[in-house]
Amino acid sequence: MKKWLILAALLAALAYSQAVVFTPKVDYLFLGAQWVQVPKFPGDVGVISLSFYLADQYVDVSISLSPQCPYLTALGSAQMPTAGPGVVTATLKVMATALNATCPTNVYLKATYKASGSTLTNGIEKLEYVSVYIPPYPTAQVYAEGAAYVGLPSTVKLVVVSPYLLTGAVSVQGQGARVVAPTGPVVVNSTRAEIPATLIADSYTAALAVVINSRDWLGNPVTLTYTVPISAAPPPPAVVSISPTMLSANKYNAVNITVALPIRANGTATATVAGGIMPQSAVTFPIVNGVGKATVSVYPTASVVTFNVVATYQAAGVARTEQVAASAAVQQTFGGLSRLQVAPSKLIAGIANNVTLVVQAPGPFNVSVTVTGAASDKPSPYYFGGVDKATANLLLTPLSTQPVSLTVYVYHSAGVDQYVVNLPVVSSSIFTVLPTPSVVKSGGNRTVTITVINSGDVAIQKAVVAVSPASPSVVASTYTYQLGRLAPLDSAQLPISFIVPATFSGAIAFTYTITYTTELGTSATTQGTFYIQALQTPAVNITTVNVVPATPEPRRTFYVSITIVNKGFSPVSNLQVEARAPPGIRPITSPIYFVGILDTQQTTNVPFSFNATRPGTYEIDFTISYTDQYGNIYTIPYKVTVTVSNSTTRFFPGGTAPPGARQQQQQQSLPLATIAVAIVAVVAVAAGLVVYRRRHRKTQQ
Numbered sequence: 057m058k059k060w061l062i063l064a065a066l067l068a069a070l071a072y073s074q075a076v077v078f079t080p081k082v083d084y085l086f087l088g089a090q091w092v093q094v095p096k097f098p099g100d101v102g103v104i105s106l107s108f109y110l111a112d113q114y115v116d117v118s119i120s121l122s123p124q125c126p127y128l129t130a131l132g133s134a135q136m137p138t139a140g141p142g143v144v145t146a147t148l149k150v151m152a153t154a155l156n157a158t159c160p161t162n163v164y165l166k167a168t169y170k171a172s173g174s175t176l177t178n179g180i181e182k183l184e185y186v187s188v189y190i191p192p193y194p195t196a197q198v199y200a201e202g203a204a205y206v207g208l209p210s211t212v213k214l215v216v217v218s219p220y221l222l223t224g225a226v227s228v229q230g231q232g233a234r235v236v237a238p239t240g241p242v243v244v245n246s247t248r249a250e251i252p253a254t255l256i257a258d259s260y261t262a263a264l265a266v267v268i269n270s271r272d273w274l275g276n277p278v279t280l281t282y283t284v285p286i287s288a289a290p291p292p293p294a295v296v297s298i299s300p301t302m303l304s305a306n307k308y309n310a311v312n313i314t315v316a317l318p319i320r321a322n323g324t325a326t327a328t329v330a331g332g333i334m335p336q337s338a339v340t341f342p343i344v345n346g347v348g349k350a351t352v353s354v355y356p357t358a359s360v361v362t363f364n365v366v367a368t369y370q371a372a373g374v375a376r377t378e379q380v381a382a383s384a385a386v387q388q389t390f391g392g393l394s395r396l397q398v399a400p401s402k403l404i405a406g407i408a409n410n411v412t413l414v415v416q417a418p419g420p421f422n423v424s425v426t427v428t429g430a431a432s433d434k435p436s437p438y439y440f441g442g443v444d445k446a447t448a449n450l451l452l453t454p455l456s457t458q459p460v461s462l463t464v465y466v467y468h469s470a471g472v473d474q475y476v477v478n479l480p481v482v483s484s485s486i487f488t489v490l491p492t493p494s495v496v497k498s499g500g501n502r503t504v505t506i507t508v509i510n511s512g513d514v515a516i517q518k519a520v521v522a523v524s525p526a527s528p529s530v531v532a533s534t535y536t537y538q539l540g541r542l543a544p545l546d547s548a549q550l551p552i553s554f555i556v557p558a559t560f561s562g563a564i565a566f567t568y569t570i571t572y573t574t575e576l577g578t579s580a581t582t583q584g585t586f587y588i589q590a591l592q593t594p595a596v597n598i599t600t601v602n603v604v605p606a607t608p609e610p611r612r613t614f615y616v617s618i619t620i621v622n623k624g625f626s627p628v629s630n631l632q633v634e635a636r637a638p639p640g641i642r643p644i645t646s647p648i649y650f651v652g653i654l655d656t657q658q659t660t661n662v663p664f665s666f667n668a669t670r671p672g673t674y675e676i677d678f679t680i681s682y683t684d685q686y687g688n689i690y691t692i693p694y695k696v697t698v699t700v701s702n703s704t705t706r707f708f709p710g711g712t713a714p715p716g717a718r719q720q721q722q723q724q725s726l727p728l729a730t731i732a733v734a735i736v737a738v739v740a741v742a743a744g745l746v747v748y749r750r751r752h753r754k755t756q757q
Contacts, residue, residue, distance in 0.1 A: 083111040086163065086184040087143065094273050095152040096193045099679035099691060101131065101634055101648055104188065105147050106163060110140030114167035114179055119146040122162040127154035128190060129636060131647055139167070149647070151636045156192040156220050160185065191273035192220035195689070198266050198282040203490060204257040205291040208319055209236055209371040212286060214251040214264065221247055224270030224278075228253055233262035233286060236373065241269070256374060257288040260563045260587045283686040285589045287494030292318045296365045296380040301401030302477075303332075303361055303384050308353045311384065313339075315367055317346040323369025325350070331358030331386075343369055356386040359478035360459040383480030385459070393418055394466040394473045402480045403430070403454050404580045411450045411479070413464070419443065421468035428461040430454045454481045486511055487570050487582055495589045498625070499558030504588060506550040508539070508570070516542040519572035523552055526565035526585065531555040541575075559625050561592045594684050595624035596631070599659065601696055608668045608700050613644060616666065616696055618678065620651075621659040628682040629653050633662045636677040641698070642667045654682070668700040 087107035095102040106119055120133035134146035163186055167179035195218060202212035216226060225241035226249070237254040244251075253264065268280040295316045303309040315325045323343040332354040341350035354361055362383045369376060385401055394417035403409045415423050422441035425434075425448065432438070433451035440448045454460055464475040488509040496502040506523060510516050519539040525532040532554030539548050556564070565587055573579045600619045608614035616635075622628055631651040637643050644665040651660050666676070680692040 082109070084180065084182060085109040086165075086182070089161075089163065089186045089188060091191070091274060092147055094191055094193060095150075095155065097195065097681070097689065097691065098127075098153050098155060099151065099634060099636070099677075099681070099693070100193075101149055101151050102190075103147050103149055105145055106134075108139075108144045108165060110142065110144055113138060113140045113171040114169065115171060115176060116168035116179070117144075118164075118166045119148070120164045121148055121150065122164065123150070123159050123188070124161060125157075125159035127157055128152055128159040128161070128188060131637070131643065138171075151634070151647075152190045155190055157190050159188045159190060161188045193272055194222060194224060194268070194270040194278045194280060195219070196222055196268060196280060196282075198268075198284050200253070200264065200284050200286055203287045203289045203494070204233070204255055204262060205318065206257045206260065206262075206288050207374075208291045208376070209254055209256050209321075209374055210319065211252050211254045214253045214266065214284065216244060216249040216251065216266075216268070218247050221245070222249075222268075222270065224268050226251060227267045227269070229265040229267075230255055231263040231265055231283070232259045233257045233264070235264070244268075255286070257286060260288045261589065262286045262288050281687045285495045285591065287491070287589070288587065289490070290585070292488070294318060294367050294378045294380050296363065296382045298363055298382045298384055301384050302398070303354065303356050303386050305356050305386050305476075308355050311352055311354050311363070313341075313350045313352060313363060313365065313382075315343060315348040315365055315380070317343060317367065317369055319371055320346040321369040321371035323367060324348075325365050325367045327352065327363055327365045329354055330362040330364065332356045332361040343367065359386050359461060359476070360384070360480050361386060362480070383459075383482065385478045385480060387475060387477050393470050394421070394468060396464055396466070396475045396477070398462065398477050398479070400479075400578065402482050403452060403460055404578055405454050405457055405481045407578070407580045408433075408451050408453045409578050411452050411462075413448045413450070413462075414445070415442075415447075415464075415466055416445050417466055417468040417473075419469045421446070421466055423448070423467070424465045425450070426463040427452060428463070429456070429458055430460040457481050486516075487572075487584070489568055489584055489586050491566075491586055491588050494587075495591060496556060498556050498560050498590045498592045499595075501553055501555050503551055503553045506552055506568075506586075507547050508542075508550060509547040510542040510544055515544060515575040517573045517575045519570055521548075521550060522569045523550070524567050524569075525554060526567045527563075529557060529560045529562075530564050530590075532566075539572075556590045558592070560590055561626075562590060564588045564590055591686065592626040593624060593688075594622055594626050594628040594656075594682065594690070596620060596622050596628060596654070596680065596682055596690070596692065598680070598692070598694055601694075603696065603698055608666075608698060610668050610671055610700055613665055613667055614698070616664045616676065616698075618662045618664075618694075619659055620654070620662060620680065622654045622656055625656050626685055627653055627655045628684060631660075631680070631682040634679045634681070635664050636679070637666060638674050638676065640668065640670050640672055640700075641674050641676060642669060666698075668698075671700045671702045673697065673699045 087109060089104055089106050091102060092105045093103040115138050117136040117139040118133055121130040129151045131149040131151055134148055163184040165182040169176040169179045197217045199215055200212045201215060204210035204212055223245045225243055227241045228235050228238060234256040242251050263286055264284040266282045266284055270278045272278050297314045299312045313327055325341055325343055325348045327339045334352055334354055339350055339352050341348055360383050362381055364381045367378045397414040399412050420443045424437045424439050426437040430452040440446055452460060459478040459480050462477040466473040488511045490507045492505045492507060508521060521537045522534060524534040535552045537550045565585055567585050569583050571581045598618060599621050602617045604615045631654050633649045635643060635647040644667055649662045654660055676696045676698060678694045683689055
C-alpha cells in the first residue's frame with residue numbers, strides 16, 4: 057500500500073513539473089498602431105502611437121516606422137533608455153502627402169540589452185507589419201448660386217463640396233443680409249450638399265458666414281468657417297396685365313386682371329379703375345404663390361381705361377406694398393358692317409412704334425386715318441383701301457405720356473363706319489441682366505460673362521447692348537454687342553473684361569443700355585445697373601532661402617532659413633511651414649514652424665536645423681500653408697537642394713584646408729620626416745656597432 061502511495065506521489069510530482077516546464081510564456085507582443093493626431097491636409101504632419109507588451113526590461117530601445125508607400129513618411133524614431141516590463145507606448149511623427157489612403161508599414165523594435173537581474177544579456181530585434189489608414193480630414197469648398205434681391209426675401213442655393221465624405225452641421229448667418237432660412241444647423245452627410253438659403257439682402261455687398269461643425273477621425277471637434285459673397289440685384293417690380301387690351305365703348309366689358317409678384321408670396325390685391333365704371337368701387341382678390349387673378353366688369357367713360365392695382369404681400373416676415381397700373385384702349389363704333397383691328401394695344405414713350413391697322417368690309421372700300429398725340433410717318437389724314445380686307449402700317453412716335461388717338465372712317469357700299477381708338481403710352485423694360493461670376497479677385501484683368509434675358513412676353517427681333525463701367529476704381533472700356541432674335545425667356549451671353557486694382561475690395565457697378573426692336577416692330581431703349589463683387593486675396597511668396605553652411609558635412613548640423621513675404625493687400629492667418637526631410641537628413645528642431653498672422657507687405661523668417669547622417673545630394677520638401685480672411689486654405693510646395701560633402705577635415709569646417717593652410721601643413725610635416733629618418737639611421741648604426749663588437753670578441757677568444 058505504501059509503495060502505491062509513494063508511486064502516486066511521484067507521478068503527481070512529475071505531472072506538475074511537466075505542467076510548469078511546458079506552460080507557454082509571452083515575453084513580447086505587438087499591440088498595434090493608432091492615430092494620436094491625424095494630418096489635416098496633404099503635406100501635413102500627424103502622430104501615430106505604437107504599443108508593445110514586454111515581459112522583461114530592455115535597455116537602449118529604439119522604435120521606428122518604415123512606410124512601404126509613397127504618401128507616408130516617417131519623421132524620426134523613438135529612443136528609450138529602458139522599456140518594460142509591461143505595456144510600452146511610443147509616439148512617432150509622420151508626414152502624409154495623401155489622405156483617405158491605406159499604407160502598408162513595417163514596424164521595428166530594437167533593444168540592445170535585456171536586463172536579467174543585475175546583469176545585461178543580448179536584447180531583441182522585432183519586425184512587425186501594420187496597415188496604416190490615413191483618414192480624411194473635414195474640409196470643404198462653399199459657394200452660392202443664384203442672386204438675391206435687395207430688400208426682398210430671395211432664395212439662393214448654398215453649395216458645399218468636399219473631396220471626402222463630409223459629416224457635420226452647417227450653420228448660416230448673414231453679413232449685410234438677414235437670413236430667414238435655415239433657422240438652425242443643417243446636417244450634411246455627403247461629398248456635395250445643396251442647401252436652399254432664404255435671405256433678405258440689405259446691400260449689394262451682402263455675404264453669408266457659413267460655419268461647419270464636424271469631427272475628425274478621432275472624434276475631435278473641427279470647426280470650418282467660410283465667408284460666401286452673394287450676388288445682389290435690384291428688386292424687380294410687380295407686373296399687372298389685362299385681357300382684353302381693347303375695350304368697346306357704350307357697354308360693359310369683362311376684363312381679366314392678373315398680378316404677378318417678383319417672388320413667390322401670398323397677399324391681397326385691390327383693383328380700381330380710372331376712366332371707367334365698375335359695379336363696385338374696388339375689387340379685392342387674393343394672391344397665392346406670387347400670382348393673383350380676378351375678372352371685373354368695366355363700362356368705359358373715357359378714351360382710355362386705367363386699372364390701378366395695389367398689391368400687399370408678406371414673405372418671410374417682410375411686408376411690402378406695390379402700386380402698379382395697366383391701361384386699355386377704348387374703341388368706339390358707330391354702326392356699320394366693317395371691322396377694325398389695331399395692334400399693338402399700347403405704345404412705348406419716346407420711341408417709334410410700328411402700328412398695324414387691319415380693316416374688313418364687304419366689297420371694295422376706302423379708309424381714312426387721323427392721328428392725334430403722336431408724330432406719324434404718313435400724312436394726316438392717311439388714306440388706303442382694298443376689297444374685303446386691307447392692311448396699313450403707321451410709324452407713330454408719342455409726343456407725351458398721354459394716350460394717342462386714332463380716328464378711322466371706313467367707306468364701303470353699305471355706308472360709312474367711324475372708329476375712335478385710344479392707345480395708352482407706357483414706359484417699361486423687359487430685360488434682366490446678370491453677371492457670371494458675380495465675384496472676382498482683386499488685382500489683375502478679369503473676364504465676366506453678362507447674361508441678357510428677355511423676361512418679357514414679346515420676342516425681340518434685334519438689339520444693341522452697350523456695357524460701361526460706373527465705378528471709377530476699375531479700368532474698363534465700353535463694350536457694344538449686336539443681338540439677333542430673342543424669344544421670351546431666351547438669353548444671350550456677352551463677355552466683358554476689366555482691370556481691378558489690387559487695393560480695391562467691394563462692389564463694382566456697371567451700367568447697360570439696350571436698344572431693341574420687337575417682332576411687332578416696336579423699338580425701345582432700356583437702361584439698368586448690375587454689380588460685381590471684388591475680393592482681395594493674399595499673395596504669399598518665398599523671397600530667399602539660405603543654407604548655412606552651403607556644403608554641410610556628415611554628422612554635423614546645418615541650417616535652412618526661409619524668408620516669406622505677403623505681397624498681397626490683405627493679411628493671412630494660420631501661416632505655417634512644414635519640412636519633410638528625406639532619408640539621410642534628420643531634423644533637429646521641430647519640422648513644423650507656426651508663424652500665425654502675417655500682415656500685408658510684411659516679411660517673416662522661418663529657421664530650421666538639420667543633421668546630415670551621410671554624404672549625398674538631398675531634396676528637402678517644404679510646404680507653406682495659410683488661410684485668407686474668407687476661410688480659404690492655400691498651400692505652396694517648395695524644394696531645397698542640399699549637397700553633403702564626402703569627407704570631413706578636423707580643423708577646417710569646409711572639409712578641405714585652404715591653400716595657405718595646406719602649405720603650412722607641408723612645412724610643418726617636413727621637419728618631422730627628417731627627424732624620423734635621422735632616428736632610423738642612428739638606430740641602424742647602433743645595431744651595427746653592437747654586432748661588430750660581438751664578432752670582434754669571438755675572434756679574440
